[in-house]
Amino acid sequence: MTMSNRYQEAKERYAKLGVDTEEAIRRLQNVSLSMHCWQGDDVRGFEDAELTGGIQATGNYPGRARTPEELMADIDEALRLIPGTHRINLHASYALTGGKHVPKSELLPEHFAGWVEFARQRGLGLDFNPTLFSDDMVVDNLTLSSPDGAVRRFWIDHCKACRHIGEYFGRELGTTCLVNIWIPDGFKDVPADRLGPRRRLKEALDEIYSEKLDPRYIADSVESKVFGIGVESCTVGSHEFYMNYAAKNGVLCLLDNGHFHPTEMVSDKLPSMLLFFDKVALHVTRPVRWDSDHVVLFDDELREIAKEIVRCDALDRVMIGLDYFDASINRISAWVVGMRNMQKALLCALLTPHGMMRGLQDASDYTRLMMLGEELKFYPYADVWAEFCERCGVAADEGWFSEISRYEKDVLQGRN
Ligand SMILES: C[C@H](O)[C@H](O)[C@@H](O)C(=O)CO
Numbered sequence: 001m002t003m004s005n006r007y008q009e010a011k012e013r014y015a016k017l018g019v020d021t022e023e024a025i026r027r028l029q030n031v032s033l034s035m036h037c038w039q040g041d042d043v044r045g046f047e048d049a050e051l052t053g054g055i056q057a058t059g060n061y062p063g064r065a066r067t068p069e070e071l072m073a074d075i076d077e078a079l080r081l082i083p084g085t086h087r088i089n090l091h092a093s094y095a096l097t098g099g100k101h102v103p104k105s106e107l108l109p110e111h112f113a114g115w116v117e118f119a120r121q122r123g124l125g126l127d128f129n130p131t132l133f134s135d136d137m138v139v140d141n142l143t144l145s146s147p148d149g150a151v152r153r154f155w156i157d158h159c160k161a162c163r164h165i166g167e168y169f170g171r172e173l174g175t176t177c178l179v180n181i182w183i184p185d186g187f188k189d190v191p192a193d194r195l196g197p198r199r200r201l202k203e204a205l206d207e208i209y210s211e212k213l214d215p216r217y218i219a220d221s222v223e224s225k226v227f228g229i230g231v232e233s234c235t236v237g238s239h240e241f242y243m244n245y246a247a248k249n250g251v252l253c254l255l256d257n258g259h260f261h262p263t264e265m266v267s268d269k270l271p272s273m274l275l276f277f278d279k280v281a282l283h284v285t286r287p288v289r290w291d292s293d294h295v296v297l298f299d300d301e302l303r304e305i306a307k308e309i310v311r312c313d314a315l316d317r318v319m320i321g322l323d324y325f326d327a328s329i330n331r332i333s334a335w336v337v338g339m340r341n342m343q344k345a346l347l348c349a350l351l352t353p354h355g356m357m358r359g360l361q362d363a364s365d366y367t368r369l370m371m372l373g374e375e376l377k378f379y380p381y382a383d384v385w386a387e388f389c390e391r392c393g394v395a396a397d398e399g400w401f402s403e404i405s406r407y408e409k410d411v412l413q414g415r416n
């Protein structure tokens, strides 16, 4: 059977369940994911500072991008193998300063003009993150919540500068830039005061967000975390802190699915968040036993996250970004696998007869509901994926990997 015959057959099978595969493909084509630049260089940034902040990239696979040119070339290589048109998520540590040290509090849009050009030429959007780690001004694991006013001032100014840079991205590229604040602040051991640091963080955020920027160009979000390496006992920017802050101050919550207790599921949080917020941002990762930031696989939680996005009819309300950094394998392959898996999960969700399944739940017909859910796992979504990839001009199967091997041999191996 030819590929298109297989698609025709899949189309008919899904149609019997009331699912329109053409609509699923069309909707998936409109989904832009935000691909994190930091998988390409193990979160090193262009200042080549030691990675701090309680996060870790482990492994020593050859070929890490060492310069802006190398990182951009590697991003291009990944994008060639991923269907659709996407966004690139930058950290402030990827400023293009021509090798000059610019304190983070003094960063300007001009330090990112090269990234805007890169994005414009490829029709990409840009998202942005202040970098409150890997810097001498992180003192005793504290930034915006530090008791030291000079430390707080530095980081407040950094975040303010980053919001201007984000607004500049949005204006230049004509697509709203998500500017997400994550801070590593916390305590290794049981703190004597949890309120003070959180009060200082709240006041710092109030100052950062006091400047009203154009919502057509910038959306703000805050990202919580339950713990980091070296800050195991208390994280200042906890989920409760940010959820309340966001609700009261008109900013968005960003949920990173590596930042909760292992049995807490972001998929379960999504519907509740969507009932109270216009938009929600995601960092999709794969925590293995802790916030290990492994490459996103096509696993149960990824599929569940995608199902919630689709069945809450929230494809345009959930800003989906990826966040992992694996230095033990080919980094470009890591990007491609994670991005394609997110898309595959969304496609499966788009091919699910949610109305029918909701009806079964509401009728308490859990027997039939379970049966259908399990049978759907063996439906021919791979044939619809193949059709989607064909229309986007990329390989649907492992055929893309020969290009990774060629690039590794021709380009990456020459870097060491
Ligand atoms: C690079 C980090 O992963 C990122 O800024 C942040 O989103 C995070 O998840 C820290 O654990």
Ligand SMILES: [Mn+2]
Pocket: 182, 223, 256, 283, 323
């Ligand atoms: Mn994250």
